[in-house]
Amino acid sequence: MVINTNNLTFTFGDQTVVKSLSLQVPEGSIYGFLGPNGAGKTTTIKLLLNLLKTQEGSIHVFDLELESNRIKILSQIGSLIEQPAIYLHLSGKENLLNRALLLQIPEKRVDEMLALVHLQDAAHKKAGQYSLGMKQRLGIALALLSDPKLLILDEPTNGLDPNGIIEIRELLMKLTGEYKKTVFISSHLLAEIQRMATHVGIINHGELMFQGSIHELEALSKPSVQIETDRTVDAANFLKKNNIDVAEVNDHYLYVPYTSKENMGGINTLLNQNGYTVYSINKQQQDLEKLFLAITQNA
Numbered sequence: 001m002v003i004n005t006n007n008l009t010f011t012f013g014d015q016t017v018v019k020s021l022s023l024q025v026p027e028g029s030i031y032g033f034l035g036p037n038g039a040g041k042t043t044t045i046k047l048l049l050n051l052l053k054t055q056e057g058s059i060h061v062f063d064l065e066l067e068s069n070r071i072k073i074l075s076q077i078g079s080l081i082e083q084p085a086i087y088l089h090l091s092g093k094e095n096l097l098n099r100a101l102l103l104q105i106p107e108k109r110v111d112e113m114l115a116l117v118h119l120q121d122a123a124h125k126k127a128g129q130y131s132l133g134m135k136q137r138l139g140i141a142l143a144l145l146s147d148p149k150l151l152i153l154d155e156p157t158n159g160l161d162p163n164g165i166i167e168i169r170e171l172l173m174k175l176t177g178e179y180k181k182t183v184f185i186s187s188h189l190l191a192e193i194q195r196m197a198t199h200v201g202i203i204n205h206g207e208l209m210f211q212g213s214i215h216e217l218e219a220l221s222k223p224s225v226q227i228e229t230d231r232t233v234d235a236a237n238f239l240k241k242n243n244i245d246v247a248e249v250n251d252h253y254l255y256v257p258y259t260s261k262e263n264m265g266g267i268n269t270l271l272n273q274n275g276y277t278v279y280s281i282n283k284q285q286q287d288l289e290k291l292f293l294a295i296t297q298n299a
């Protein structure tokens, strides 16, 4: 595991904001760290970066204990918390050159990073004139300059438009796919990271509500069958009379819980044989966003 926390607990005054958190982040994963506002994501990230001191429990990164291997570990982590630390009066390239000089990194790497985050064309523009998405990408380029093995990003898609989100997603997928990095990314919106995350941890009020692969999360969402007919409400009543469970009906569709493809075929035949025209019949996974809300609201 790249990150392994064991019963991590953190208290501000009398408020425990991180509760017995045991996170496991596999190497090469994009780990989506999800939770509503105030769930304790930023606090956890600050603990992982040793910006807050561990009070209870333990943190291992790259199989090393964090406090006693601070420099060794942190030199291999690139991070972006809240706003990227960018000089707005300097160009994107100057920002990178500045940091490269400080870290004694060859200038060549600056151009490589500009290309990687698709900022070559805006390299000489002042960062103050960048869009939010461009600033986030510059922030990620700064975090990647030292070629760290692990990237920790706190809500990097916050406030971005759909294109900005797609650009960040593609960049992070490239980083894990081609460059074999591990990415730990927090968000309060599952939909924003669902398509890139390989693993997910969901927290609420500082507690871990779910942890596993994205497939394990998807498996939790129960499938249903969406049926469109010429007379939806009638058809729903007809199915109920025939002891078929109808979960939901609206003006356009009726929904029955999915059990098997044979049953789906059976329902289709039954409707057809009784004078209903079936326009469409589709198996659907429950919207993951609904599942996420259910997980975080039942706490």
Ligand SMILES: Nc1ncnc2c1ncn2[C@@H]1O[C@H](COP(=O)(O)OP(=O)(O)OP(=O)(O)O)[C@@H](O)[C@H]1O
Residues within 6 Å of the ligand: 012, 017, 035, 036, 037, 038, 039, 040, 041, 042, 043, 044, 188
């Ligand atoms: N320095 C602090 N002193 C006291 N309480 C704090 C401090 N920082 C955070 N908190 C509290 O800790 C809780 C968790 O905050 P945190 O920022 O970790 O949540 P979050 O999940 O990152 O939320 P958001 O998505 O809104 O950033 C909140 O109730 C917050 O008010």
